[in-house]
Amino acid sequence: MNMSFVLREENRTLLERVRDMIRNEIMPLEDEYQAEINKGDRWQYTERQAEILEGLKAKAKAAGLWNFWLTDSDKGFGLTTVEYAYFAEEMGKTPLGAEVFNCSAPDTGNMEVFERYGTDKMKEQWLKPLLEGEIRSAYLMTEPDVASSDATNISMSCVRDGDDYVLDGEKWWSSGAGDPRCKVYIVMVKTGGNDLPKHKRQSMIVVPADTPGIEILRPMEVYGHDDAPHGHMHIRFTDVRVPAENILLGEGRGFEIAQGRLGPGRIHHCMRAIGQAEMALEQMCKRALQREAFGKKLAQLGANFDIIAECRMEIEMARLLCLKAAWYMDQGDARAAAPWISQIKVVAPRVALKVIDEAVQMFGGQGVSQDTPLATAWTHVRTLRLADGPDAVHRRQVARAELKKHTQEKI
Template identity: 60%
Template sequence: MNFDYSPKVQEMQARLLAFFDAHIYPNERRFFAEVEANRRAGNAWVPTKLIEELKPLARAAGLWNLFLPKSSRAPEGLSNLEYAPLCEIMGRVSWAAEVFNCSAPDTGNMETIERYGSEAHKSAWLEPLLRGEMRSAFLMTEPEVASSDATNIQCRIERDGDDYVINGTKWWSSGAGDPRCAIYIVMGKTNPEAGRHEQQAMVLVPANTPGITVLRPLSVFGYDDAPHGHMELRLSNVRVPASNILLGEGRGFEIAQGRLGPGRIHHCMRSIGAAERALQLMCERAIARVAFGKTIAQQTVTQERIAEARCSIEQARLLTLKAAYMMDTVGNKGAKAEIAMIKIVAPNMALKVIDWAIQVYGGMGVSDDTPLAMMWAHQRTLRLADGPDEVHRNSLAKLELARHMAMPGEVSMPVTRGS
């Protein structure tokens, strides 16, 4: 495996870093000031003018739709391995990915429609999403069941003539409060009597369909993530054409597995970027502050944490690159062990590094004067999003155990010490 970045990727890295220096870092405070102004005016979910101003600049810089490989509709799309270092940079600022049309859940939804949608679905929804003209939401998790087991889902999708009728409650539906959100991908059960993994389906639901009620936004450690947000919704007799189903009845679990692979690794790429930013801030603060007669950077405990942070980031990056390489070469299914590993490792690593940075900043670190507190909240959420750590560890352990199981007819020999 060769993880050297190609000249093309190195040039794009330089271009993206220059874009951050010119347009992202200088506008960090403006973004949150604009959100707060909208909140005071009565609606925190209004899209920011800043993002819309920066999108054309990103497109002009050739930094648009980089996440989607092998799509004729997004020729600028990169392989997973090529995208990794660029997605990492986007992760340094919480809102930056949207500027490049590379933010969740739109990336996962676009890939889902590209891989599993019909040509009509792609024309109606994928193309406007790729142009950045609308946003989307993914409705899978439910408040009444342990949604880490997708087979628990209770939302019903029932055939009625030429339509499907949907009833259920969903939450953590990221982006569903955004007025630009025009399409939902909804997962529910079409046949509760089928096999455990053949009961579900996914269907495209326009956001303006009658019967959809946004009940409330959910907060993460006090952050509502406006204007993006995470919404709880009720779907009551929501009726859509039967042609809106993806692949067909009983294929929802299969689609979920295909969708979550890229989504998981993209989160991990951004986690590494967040950790890099935290380490940078930690070092800058440690050099500038004096305590007990010497700088914090001269304190042994700080030096140990800086060294450990660098080791941890590099280890996580290499595992991410390996997972991306595997996805490109043997497919998402063949890379499921590597995807599970990095989904466990990256958020926990980022949490550790961000926590150490907060310690160096002291009281300032837990305030909104730095991005560290929000970064920590986001990374802690990722230990649950797209499957909790426990599910990934369980899956990984089963894969590992399977490697050591004796094949039928084999005799497991005891390990003995040679003479």
């Protein structure tokens, strides 16, 4: 196979413009934006916060640096998944990067769902403002009372009643649902009984966030952090009535939609994680050259040369695996791409965590404090080892693909 990870010339220029905006316009505002979160209601944007975020988004949109995630689409730049990997890595270097360019999770996955499976009405009501970056969305799948890594366990009740479906149950880790701009949920529900094949029991339905009967119980905390104003919310649905036309593709199609949605989302997370690892390595190297102890630069103490070298090599290996998974996605065979996506979904967060942790060590006590972005980055990447499937599930998929090469038996 002729496998290429090369950016086309016009897209190299485009990437350089993104890199320049991130370094010179977004990163200088990170600390000020972050400081605003603790002023007043953490779940509302302060005037200055909104000014920073919307101002950067307006600059990006005016410059045509917008919706890069629309790979192989006439609505975007027509980037391949391989090419998008380079852009996502750059955006991963700053917490504001993805949203400034309208490439945030879970919105990108939800927009793909609306574009592929939504009705014309859904596209007008929800996809259009999402593409413009005017609203946010959430994807509700995980439930507190079942092992949601096996999605056949999803049990939120969704019962047809005349022209409506009625939803009852709870969801948690609903990322983005705390954002005051979040206007719509895509929800995985159970519509079929246990008499149906297990992959035909679940469906997906579109639910406006302001529908009566929806109650946000609490924000879920990640190692003590609530991630305001984005948030990962625990939500209860009580007799929530949604028009029957809001179900996507019809009953029993939930798994089909989920696989279309989660594949790209998983690899996008990995691309951004590599960007976070790169930033952590950069911070580690600068610290090692600036700080002195025992009469020497930190770089010259202990095993720090080896640590820095190992971090560089592991980032390079992770990037190449990510690009290979992206290349398989570009071939259009989701089944062939799946084991590669699972591999990078395990490897990228693991490598990023290691590099961030080594950077924390180089900074000492400052590294675990609010005075560097490292502690927040670590909690985010540690969570990524669970989001979109825990490591164990992905390793199982990798192993099954490997074993199938050597047996005709069902694995």
